[in-house]
Amino acid sequence: MENAEFRRHRRLRRTAGIRSSVRETHLRTEDFIYPLFVVEGKNVKNEVASMPGVYHRSLDLLNGEVDEAVERGIQSIILFGLPDEKDDVGSCAYDTNGIVQRATRQIKASHPELTVIADTCLCQFTDHGHCGVVEDGNILNDESLALLAKTAVSQAEAGADIIAPSNMMDGFVSAIRAGLDQAGYEDIPIMSYAVKYASAFYGPFRDAANSSPKSGDRKTYQMDPANRREAFREAQSDVDEGADFLIVKPALSYLDIIRDIRDRHDLPIVAYNVSGEYAMVKAAAQNGWIDEKEVVLEKLTSMKRAGADMILTYFAKDAAAWLNESN
Template sequence: MRPLFPTSRPRRLRYNSVLREMISETSLSLNDFIMPLFVRPGKEERVPIQSMPGNFQLSVDELVKECKELSDLGIKAVLLFGIPETKDEDGTVATHDHSIVQQGIRAIKKELPDMYIIADVCNCEYTTHGHCGTIIDGDVDNDSTLITLANQSVSLARAGADMIAPSDMMDGRIGAIRKALDENGYEKTPIMAYSAKFASAFYGPFRDAAESAPQFGDRRTYQMDFRNGDEALREIEADIAEGADIVMVKPALSFMDVIARAKDRYNVPMAAYNVSGEFSMVKAASENGWVDEDRIIMEIMYSLKRAGTDLIISYHSKRVSEILNNK
């Protein structure tokens, strides 16, 4: 047992800034961060996302420029989402080798071969109805959607994606994608599974960014009930069993309990998605002078690391890099 006051004075370890740094329990580096980016058709297109200040829909040429800037800042990985020129009923457009994300991957790899590219795999951006899979009898059909997801994953890997990240929340999709990748010679391509993806109001600004709002109903038949923590662990365990190399919890801030429980139980690489609504709340409060933006950003990031997160997907990544680089 530790001695009590006045013998014990924990503040002794807080008076000096050098000592505070020396004994800090949680570390943060640019190796921890992944920047989400949105690629769209066109040329010299940099369309502001109104609900996410400082973020843009980027044409392929602008996407490459953005990746060069990120690389110069020390950000080594990006997560790509696509805004296609056309959509269809089941998202088949995303399976084509000339689809917009595939174009973006090839362009980045040509100019920045060392940039680590993670390709989001889902159908919501590519379907006319905005849901994450094929609609049969008014609902997203799980098993037919697996076919599209697997084909999309193979096409993205063929384009040069370093990692596949399925975000659809269909049952069995990790196993189906792993099988398809392996059968097509991509057994070395890892999968980062959106394992515990909750049906959340924090996704609001993303709907603008990806132009993917559902045209009817909602996504609660496939995304998770935010009240359920034990179920999240079952989903994570299932994805690990099916072949996920990294598991993710999304959103991040309201689910740090799930992150901590999963890290403690499974001890696998853990990612957290600091999502659009979480980003935009900080930006709005900062713009109104209610919070110190840089301080609150770093508090959030260290909190996620302390909870057990290994990789942080965040729209704050660029600003974090500037803070860590003292720019």
């Protein structure tokens, strides 16, 4: 057609080579943070019913899984621990010989180059399932901060490379930063769950972490899913208090928030591809309704495109394998 009055955009899509050369967003194995659930006992490898492919593992079976992740190019993991005993203040969270602390020491001994991130919260360790101290049904903010700082210091002492507080108490970054600095861990960064919504997508995780609240919910400290501007305030507070990374959780239904935070802050942004987002894809794939590989890589790419630098995802090991196949 001569003198066409339209642009031929398809020229840049004509071959796989051309499409690859003009691709704007790229997934890399080093973008992924792989979550691991560690439990007490021996020879424990129990699949989480609502999260096919995700397991509770005891320490004696942990190294094999970590070895495989490293072989696939994963450079960062995050540890969630399930203790045998719980109490009202989550004392196992800051126990020197707690499950997360022992897992950290074990992993760093075999893979010193691997970045070990410690989830810093109390909900898995408290008998009431909340992320702080509870009194007369109220989650006490300031009283919880000291315990969270104590937990962070114990995790750093065990060798954690990054502390990732997920509790959403006001001032938690400031309290943890002060605690780490006073204990001599000025160089340990904080990956803050800065923007964490009270989401219905967390259900499978609460099964995996045995962390459902025994009463009430977490809506008094996690954010309302309807709110956008509140995310700006939360993120800014954590930046002002000394956060080094900002997490947005969940990811898939909050891509707009990821972009908003990316546009406002130059810190590394982490998208948390949460358990419910994982479980939905797994269920659809098992029923033959979708191509799991293609859907997973597309949705992870969408998180990078929205502005995430890193992605915390239960698909990390599989996604790394798929990316390695295409290279």
